[in-house]
Amino acid sequence: SEHDTGQIYMPFVNWGLFAAIVLAVVMFKSSTNLAAAYGIAVTLDMLITTVLTFYVIRYGWKYPLWLCVAATGFFFVVDLAFFTSNLLKLFAGGWFPLLIGGLVFTLMMTWKRGRGLMGEAQQAEALDLPSFLEAVFVSPPVRVAGTAVFLTAESGTVPNALLHNLKHNKVLHEQNLFVTVRSHEVPWIAPAERLQMEPLGHDCWAVTLNYGFKDEPDVPKALQLMRGHGCEMASMTTSYFLSRDVVTPTLGGGMAPWREKLFAQMHHNASAAAQFLHLPNNAVIELGSKIEI
Incomplete structure (x- = not known):
C-alpha cells in the first residue's frame, strides 16, 4: 500500500x-x-x-x-x-489459537531482541571510519585498479568486510565507496534525493542511499548518480563487499540459550542482502564475521 x-x-x-x-x-x-x-x-x-x-x-x-x-x-x-x-x-x-499465537509471538520477539543484541555488539566493536582511513593512509597498502563498494548498516563506521579485506588480501582499490541503505516511512523518494555523498579523501566516499517503502532498492543503478561528481564507476571493474555475519550464542548473554540458538538459526535462514539490493551475482564478495550475543 x-x-x-x-x-x-x-x-x-x-x-x-x-x-x-x-x-x-x-x-x-x-x-x-x-x-x-x-x-x-x-x-x-x-x-x-x-x-x-x-x-x-x-x-x-x-x-x-x-x-x-x-x-x-x-x-x-x-x-x-x-x-x-x-x-x-x-x-x-481453545488451546489451539493460544498455541499458534504464542509461537508466532515468541519468534517475533526473539528476532527483535536478537537484532537489538547484534546491533549492540557491532556498536561496541565499531571503529570510526574517517579516523581509521586516516591511520591506514599513513602507510597505505597497495592500491589495485577498480572500485570497491562496501555495504555497511551504520554510516561512519568501518565495515567488517573492509577489515577482512585489508587483513587477508592486503590491498585497497583505487576507489572505495562506503554505502549505507536507508529506508524511510514514505512511499517514494525522489531521484534527486536518492543519493547523498561525502568525500573522505584518497578517492574514498561515504554514500547514503534513500528509499521509500514502495521503492525497489537497486544499489548499482543508484550509484550511477555519482558520475560527474568525481567518481566514475565501470560495472566490469566494480566489486561489492558484504559482511556475512555468523551469530554465535554465548552463555550469560542477553537471551536464554534456547532463544539465542533460535535467533542464530533464523538469522542464518534470512534472505541474502545481495539479492534484495539487486547486486550482480558475479561481482559480490562476502567476507564472514562472527558476532557473539
Missing part, C-alpha cells in the same frame, strides 16, 4: 496461512469442534484491540488519561468477561 507502511503482501505467508487452515480443518474435523478455538481467538482479539486503542488515543493522540480510561475501560471489562468465560473451553480446542 502507498498509504499504510504495514500493509505488505507476502505470497509465502499467504500460502503458509492456507496450509495452516487446511491442517486445522483436518484436525478438528467439524465447525462444531472449532467453536471453542474460534471463541477464544475472537474474544482475545477484541481484548487486544481495546488495549491498543487505549495506547493510540493516550500516546498517539495525546488525550487526557481520564478520558482514555473512560473511553476504553467499559469495553475492556466487557471483552475481558467474554474472554475469561471462553477459557472454560480451553481443553476443548
Whole structure:
C-alpha cells in the first residue's frame, strides 16, 4: 500500500496461512469442534484491540488519561468477561489459537531482541571510519585498479568486510565507496534525493542511499548518480563487499540459550542482502564475521 507502511503482501505467508487452515480443518474435523478455538481467538482479539486503542488515543493522540480510561475501560471489562468465560473451553480446542499465537509471538520477539543484541555488539566493536582511513593512509597498502563498494548498516563506521579485506588480501582499490541503505516511512523518494555523498579523501566516499517503502532498492543503478561528481564507476571493474555475519550464542548473554540458538538459526535462514539490493551475482564478495550475543 502507498498509504499504510504495514500493509505488505507476502505470497509465502499467504500460502503458509492456507496450509495452516487446511491442517486445522483436518484436525478438528467439524465447525462444531472449532467453536471453542474460534471463541477464544475472537474474544482475545477484541481484548487486544481495546488495549491498543487505549495506547493510540493516550500516546498517539495525546488525550487526557481520564478520558482514555473512560473511553476504553467499559469495553475492556466487557471483552475481558467474554474472554475469561471462553477459557472454560480451553481443553476443548481453545488451546489451539493460544498455541499458534504464542509461537508466532515468541519468534517475533526473539528476532527483535536478537537484532537489538547484534546491533549492540557491532556498536561496541565499531571503529570510526574517517579516523581509521586516516591511520591506514599513513602507510597505505597497495592500491589495485577498480572500485570497491562496501555495504555497511551504520554510516561512519568501518565495515567488517573492509577489515577482512585489508587483513587477508592486503590491498585497497583505487576507489572505495562506503554505502549505507536507508529506508524511510514514505512511499517514494525522489531521484534527486536518492543519493547523498561525502568525500573522505584518497578517492574514498561515504554514500547514503534513500528509499521509500514502495521503492525497489537497486544499489548499482543508484550509484550511477555519482558520475560527474568525481567518481566514475565501470560495472566490469566494480566489486561489492558484504559482511556475512555468523551469530554465535554465548552463555550469560542477553537471551536464554534456547532463544539465542533460535535467533542464530533464523538469522542464518534470512534472505541474502545481495539479492534484495539487486547486486550482480558475479561481482559480490562476502567476507564472514562472527558476532557473539
